[in-house]
Amino acid sequence: MKKIEVVAAVLKYKDKYFCAQRKNKGPLAMKWEFPGGKIEKGETKEDALIRELKEELLLDITIDNFIMTIEHQYETFHLTMHAYLCHGDTNDIKLMEHLNSKWLDKNNLKNLDWAEADIPIVKKLIGE
Numbered sequence: 657m658k659k660i661e662v663v664a665a666v667l668k669y670k671d672k673y674f675c676a677q678r679k680n681k682g683p684l685a686m687k688w689e690f691p692g693g694k695i696e697k698g699e700t701k702e703d704a705l706i707r708e709l710k711e712e713l714l715l716d717i718t719i720d721n722f723i724m725t726i727e728h729q730y731e732t733f734h735l736t737m738h739a740y741l742c743h744g745d746t747n748d749i750k751l752m753e754h755l756n757s758k759w760l761d762k763n764n765l766k767n768l769d770w771a772e773a774d775i776p777i778v779k780k781l782i783g784e
Contacts (some may be wrong), residue, residue: 658733659733659734660733661694661695661738662695663701663708663740664692664737664740665705665708665717666688666690666741666781668741668742669744672747673760674729674747674749675765676690676712676754676756677755679754681697683731684771685768687774690769691708691709692704692705693712693751701740709710709744711753712754713752714749715744716745718744719740720740723740725741726774728772730773735773739777747759
């Protein structure tokens, strides 16, 4: 079974969280997620997160703190995801990799069709 280790940014601007919709391809097509990506060889988790958000959203971020690590078994791979609370200096984000995005307050987060590995983060944010 393939193992993938990634980082995810729980990006907050004022009282809203950034949610990104995956493109219509692959096993997680059209699902919503917190943006991020794979950690490259020699990178720290924090460096990977900063690089990924610059690539995917053209956004410079500041990492505030670690939230949690999620282990999730998808049908074709095992995912280890490290989530961090982050902020940028703007909410003007350019989507380079995603189909759609929304800024939602925590009460509306559970209305989206999230990728399964992101659901524990949503639950933690809304206090479940």
